[in-house]
Amino acid sequence: MAANSLEDIFGKLRRHPDVEAPNLQAWDATDKLLLEAAAGRVGPDSRLAVIGDRYGALTLGALAFLGVQRVRVHEDLITGERALRNNATVLGLAGFGQLPLGERLLSGAGTVLLQLPRTLAELEEIAEAVALYAAPDVVLIAGGRVKHMSLGMNAVLERHFRTVQPQLARQKSRLIIASSPKKAAPDAASDTATEETGAQSSGPAAGHAPMAHPAVGHPAVEHLAELDLDVAAHGAVFAGTKLDIGTRFLLTFLPEMPAARHAVDLGCGTGVLAAMYARQNPGSRVTATDRSAAAVASAEATARANGLADRISALQDDAMSTLPAASVDLVLLNPPFHLGASVHAGAGLKLFEAAARVLAPGGQLWTVFNRHLQYLPALERRVGPTTVRGNNPKFTVAVSTRRA
Ligand SMILES: C[S@@+](CC[C@H](N)C(=O)[O-])C[C@H]1O[C@@H](n2cnc3c(N)ncnc32)[C@H](O)[C@@H]1O
Incomplete structure (x- = not known):
């Protein structure tokens, strides 16, 4: 060394x-x-x-x-x-x-x-x-x-x-x-750890959705009355069992979104977008994906809690790196604004680029972001023609269509 x-x-x-x-x-x-x-x-x-x-x-x-x-x-x-x-x-x-x-x-x-x-x-x-x-x-x-x-x-x-x-x-x-x-008595449910592999092991394979956490009282599950949805959240997940206000605004456009063969909730957190989209579109297969193990385990639990587990698959991955190019018709995204403790636009831009890669020509990216962020030119450049579908005092919802 x-x-x-x-x-x-x-x-x-x-x-x-x-x-x-x-x-x-x-x-x-x-x-x-x-x-x-x-x-x-x-x-x-x-x-x-x-x-x-x-x-x-x-x-x-x-x-x-x-x-x-x-x-x-x-x-x-x-x-x-x-x-x-x-x-x-x-x-x-x-x-x-x-x-x-x-x-x-x-x-x-x-x-x-x-x-x-x-x-x-x-x-x-x-x-x-x-x-x-x-x-x-x-x-x-x-x-x-x-x-x-x-x-x-x-x-x-x-x-x-x-x-x-x-x-x-x-x-x-x-x-x-x-x-x-202070030792608490373990819950009957067990830790479903993935295999430890060798001296310098590789972690859980991409494409896996490990239940990352011990099952003692986790994840928390709450019923969100405004969506009539049970939301499951492990401790590390964005927004916990609450509904993020940007996500709430994006969800008001659900009836306008196309019925996709394969839709992706990119940066899924607890999987609220995946669950609401799957419920609205019974013919669609949905992938809920996040780089956080806790998020993916939560989204999986949210899907199960709402009887949607057969149509939503959870995937721990970095910016959909394991999904084939041009394999998806719709991406829903409430992009991250922070990288750890720092505010940095790079996290959102990386996900726009990822959406451009996995969307088939003509496929759509629906995204919500703070109005003060200058994301429209970036979406236009990276994905394709972009239109604003709605504004409220805080947020913009935009649709970008993957150019052929
Ligand atoms: C603003 S939160 C939105 C969570 C959820 N969709 C919702 O609406 O409540 C952004 C999410 O993007 C995830 N994320 C950030 N960078 C990512 C990356 N490179 N690949 C996959 N997910 C990522 C974060 O872990 C976080 O869960």
Whole structure:
């Protein structure tokens, strides 16, 4: 291995296939702080698990500098899983297994490193899994950027651990160390982890929709009266069990959308668009796809809860990379506005390009976006002729027709 310091490793990390730009980094000061905190605690035989690694900084840093021989790692985003594998190859590092959040990731783990998630609901699901499955003497070292942390995080951790100790902030990051898990009785439902494969394993195959999370009380399911729809949401999913206001506006155009042989809910989150479209169009096959394992598991559960599982298939993938070109007649999209903690248009543009690739000539992309975003020229250029179908005070709905 060519690297001889953490900085060497971090300097070689790339985010690819996630969006790359000069202001978007593949690691942050929290990764460094977490690894330094773990340094005194782990050795070659330690059972180390990593959760929330963004692009491999924690996993590869642990393999190179903590002396551990094996790391089990869970990342919710398939882009992160792929980036970790790419970065491992470039750095010549092996010895990790990529697993869904659950028993096989955590059983017997003595140390867990966690990049704190953005929402308390996601933290709840993670903390619960660690408390339930890790060793009784596990130490959970959680870290985040101070500006994204809240006291609510301590409260969530205190529900699952007897000892929770926030540390002093360093370089705008802070650690919280939790130990003495409160073990809850496991639910009868089991963790349906995918196979761990070999020394430098590949993650769940693209095209798979892993049930990413332990089944204890997750996903949450709520009835949305305004749509007469049951919505299922794991902690990490956009909007939780609520209806996003952009999605609500896009749904008012449902009666105008064509009946497709194959429609895609791109960036499906909980799968509200897929479910509503499938219900309205009984002759259509619908793919609900997202890069987040939690989203895909939620969309699958939403389809099941509404008796639509036979017509909606869920797919974890990055921007439909595994769907053939020109294979789809309709794409529904409420594009992401954020990439992790940063606001970046690149995430939406990447999905417009993906829609252009998978749509058959004459196929349509229906998208909703904030009125202030200058997306119309981008849609016109990337997909084809684009018309505005409606505006409300906040949002625009546009239809782009794939040019032949
Ligand atoms: C604004 S949310 C919309 C969620 C859902 N369709 C709804 O309306 O509630 C955007 C979604 O796009 C997903 N996403 C972002 N980048 C993606 C990518 N490269 N490939 C697939 N999904 C992506 C996010 O995980 C998120 O679930």
